[in-house]
Amino acid sequence: MDDQQTLVQTRPLILGGQTVAEYVWRPHVPHTLSPRPFLHPVRTLAGTPVTEMMPPDHLHHLGVSLAVPDAGGTNFWGGRTYVRDQGSLPLPNHGVQRHHRWEAATPALLAHELHWIGPDGSTLLRERRRIAARPIDHRAWALDFRYALQNLTAEPLVFSSPGVKGRTGAGYGGYFWRARRGRNGVKILGPGVSGAEHLHGSTAPWLALCTADAEPWTLVFIDIAAQRDPWFVRDGDYVGVGPALAWTKPLTAAPGEGPRRRIITVVADGDLGPRAIEGLVEAVAASPAPREA
Structure with a gap:
């Protein structure tokens, strides 16, 4: 059944x-x-939403x-496609x-297999995705997101981005x-640093967003597996x-192979400072991972 003909279906993550x-x-x-599965809304323990859809x-x-944005020529990002020397163009190349x-x-763990399908209906990739909600303390919890992609085609599959194609600083793609x-x-x-100008394109072990609104919150993105993918940051x-899969160089997956990644995002109440953020990073690193699905 075509995705445009199905009803929206959701599952909660509960702690x-x-x-x-x-x-x-x-x-x-x-x-x-x-079209792709997504998490929204994501909330702090106090109930403050921290995502937009x-x-x-x-x-x-x-x-x-x-x-x-580009897996074997298929757009799994949405919107326009960046073409070298031509800019962003509306192309009929969207995947699902x-x-x-x-x-x-379970209430705190969701794991499933997905198929990445091209505009011609062929299945390009098989994915195993695992999403877990993990408790930290009274003010914070962690979203543990991991995925493994497998190229199902008979040829090498290239993951690319506008950054690879010449658009400076636009190497986005991935989680x-x-x-x-x-x-x-x-x-x-x-x-030890602050500002997008210092962290965009860096391979820092963690990166945080903080806001001092009436309902303040902090998000801490942790490269828990030390994969060292460059951070794409916009403010x-x-x-x-x-974290970007193909920042300035393409990533090529042989048949039957593909990237495997894991990232943990701490969702916290409060406009936290560097010391408190470092404490959360240490707490996540020291805590046992949930059992495998």
């Missing part, structure tokens, strides 16, 4: 009886947005999702990430979090963060 996120595993969005400036930003089967579904801007904007912090026309 201590509280829903901290909704996982839209069967979405209902226009095909030009590259289909904002007017970028309709294809869907909360927290796994989005790739479609749920195939559940492997685990991506569209955050709320907040009335007072956001601060961007990393180990101008919108606020978004994600």
Whole structure:
């Protein structure tokens, strides 16, 4: 059945009886947005939302999702496609990430197999995705997101980005979090540095967004597996963060192979400073991972 004909279906992530996120595993969005499962809303323990879905400036930003602008020529990001020396063009090349089967579904753990399908209906990739909500303390919890992609085609599959194709600083693609801007904007912090100009394109072990709104919050993105993918960071026309799979060089997956990644995002109440953020990073590193699905 075509994604445009299905009903939206969601599953909550629950900690201590509280829903901290909704996982839209069967979405209902226009095909030009590259339909894919996503998390929205994601909330702090105090109930403050920290994601945006289909904002007017970028309709294809869907909360927290796994989005790739170019996988074998298919747009799994949504919106326009960047073409070298031509700019961003509307092309009929959008793909779909479609749920195939559940492997685990508990209040705090969701794991499933997805198929990444090209515009011609062929399946390019098989994905195993595992999302877990982990408790930290009274003010914070962690979203543990991991995925493994497998090239199902008979040829090498190339992951690319506008950055690879010549658009400076636009190497986005992979796990991506569209955050709320907040009335007072956001601060961007990393180990010993601050500001997007210092962290965009860096391979820092963690990166944080903080806001001092009436309902302050902090997000801490942790490269828990030390994969050292460059950070894509935006704080101008919108606020978004994600480690990039193909920053300035393409990533090529042989048949039967593909990238495997894991990132943990701490969702905390309060406008936290560097010392408190470092404490959360240490707490996450010291805590045992949830059991495998």
